[in-house]
Amino acid sequence: MPRSRYKSLVDAFAADIRSGRLAPGTRLPTHRHLAAEHGLALVTASRVYAELEQMGLVSGETGRGTFVRETSLPPGQGYAQSVVAAGMLDLNFNYPSLPGQADLLRSGLRQLALSGDLEALLRYQPHAGRLHERASVARHLQTRGLSVSAEQVLIVSGAQHGLAVAMMALLKPGDVIAADALTYPGFKTLAETLHLEVLPVPVSDKGPDLAALEKLCRSRPVRAVYSMPTLHNPLGWVMDADQRAQLVAIARQHELMIIEDAAYAFLADNPPPPLAMLAPERTVYVSGLSKNIATGLRVGFMAAPIPWVAALERTIMATTWNTPGVMTALACTWLDDGTVGQLEAQKREDAQARQALAREVLGAIKTISHPSSYFIWLPLAEDARADRIAMALMREQVSVSPAEPFAITAHVPHAIRLALGSVDRVSLRQALVKVQRIVSLYA
Numbered sequence: 001m002p003r004s005r006y007k008s009l010v011d012a013f014a015a016d017i018r019s020g021r022l023a024p025g026t027r028l029p030t031h032r033h034l035a036a037e038h039g040l041a042l043v044t045a046s047r048v049y050a051e052l053e054q055m056g057l058v059s060g061e062t063g064r065g066t067f068v069r070e071t072s073l074p075p076g077q078g079y080a081q082s083v084v085a086a087g088m089l090d091l092n093f094n095y096p097s098l099p100g101q102a103d104l105l106r107s108g109l110r111q112l113a114l115s116g117d118l119e120a121l122l123r124y125q126p127h128a129g130r131l132h133e134r135a136s137v138a139r140h141l142q143t144r145g146l147s148v149s150a151e152q153v154l155i156v157s158g159a160q161h162g163l164a165v166a167m168m169a170l171l172k173p174g175d176v177i178a179a180d181a182l183t184y185p186g187f188k189t190l191a192e193t194l195h196l197e198v199l200p201v202p203v204s205d206k207g208p209d210l211a212a213l214e215k216l217c218r219s220r221p222v223r224a225v226y227s228m229p230t231l232h233n234p235l236g237w238v239m240d241a242d243q244r245a246q247l248v249a250i251a252r253q254h255e256l257m258i259i260e261d262a263a264y265a266f267l268a269d270n271p272p273p274p275l276a277m278l279a280p281e282r283t284v285y286v287s288g289l290s291k292n293i294a295t296g297l298r299v300g301f302m303a304a305p306i307p308w309v310a311a312l313e314r315t316i317m318a319t320t321w322n323t324p325g326v327m328t329a330l331a332c333t334w335l336d337d338g339t340v341g342q343l344e345a346q347k348r349e350d351a352q353a354r355q356a357l358a359r360e361v362l363g364a365i366k367t368i369s370h371p372s373s374y375f376i377w378l379p380l381a382e383d384a385r386a387d388r389i390a391m392a393l394m395r396e397q398v399s400v401s402p403a404e405p406f407a408i409t410a411h412v413p414h415a416i417r418l419a420l421g422s423v424d425r426v427s428l429r430q431a432l433v434k435v436q437r438i439v440s441l442y443a
Contacts, residue, residue, distance in 0.1 A: 178225045
């Protein structure tokens, strides 16, 4: 087929999709039907759809066909949309906050202003944080079941920075890292930026398929595994003790590094010990204070084996030099005086109340979640379209996330994630009523 004719067919499809003549959710002809209709070779028909998929106009789904995508959704919907249009009810991005937290900040800043150490906070700090502040974090980690020394702790500018530091310092471009098939979008972005190859591990609503991980490690040179064993985002599972022991055994057998993301771990009551406690010689534990205090407090922390600390410190130096001294001092004061522990307990109660509200409003709609988490995974019926539902909700002034930002597989499941922590409870009920109506309509 001459290139001009091939491009004309691509352009014709693209124009029909962008104009609305081909509506979102429309199933396009099969590759064979398209080839026969236009007198094309099958490989050329496949190239037409492949180019449309690269343009973000269609999605191919194994066993179902090729469908027109909803192109009206903002780019990055479900991940980088932290600024929401006026009047929009945000069930997309989680930034849980409790009444009175602004007053807490005012009080903390006043207390810090009276500190005799204030001038020291205006100077450069050690790359991993001052030792007494690292000790504060180490004491806090004991409440999460992780016993580490201050020397093993590194203070970073939020959990996302901690993940970046771990992956930059301990992996190199081309390395293979295994991760859950549905996972945190920020990890996906980092892996792509650092040119790491990510291989998906199949998942259920109970945890990862560890037999599949073992098989993967036998067939590919997997260097590391990224895991959220306690309050997985987006599925909300807490891996049980047997699953954790099995994952650690696989990591030791195949000499894997473990990156343990514990950003939401504070929401789980009495979970099994962290992976970093079970395999301290090969695990980097990463968490922060964005969810249990506030997203604007960009203080996070890592715990790592002593032999890895120097490389991690060099990467902190290369990326931020050090976490801002004022914010770190404020955060560590709250760690030491029990403020963080109090906020965590209050947010667990708040998340439980929001989950109960969601169960009440969503009724018979199938959901996957943890009873103390700030999010819900909502798998859709086989013939429902996540992008169309997300767009319909956006027209109702409700922002949600389709599954695509979370998926690292070629086949993206039709599901949406609901973030419950970013609006007040009255507004949350209003938004969930709309979700229930739209999902039921499209199901």
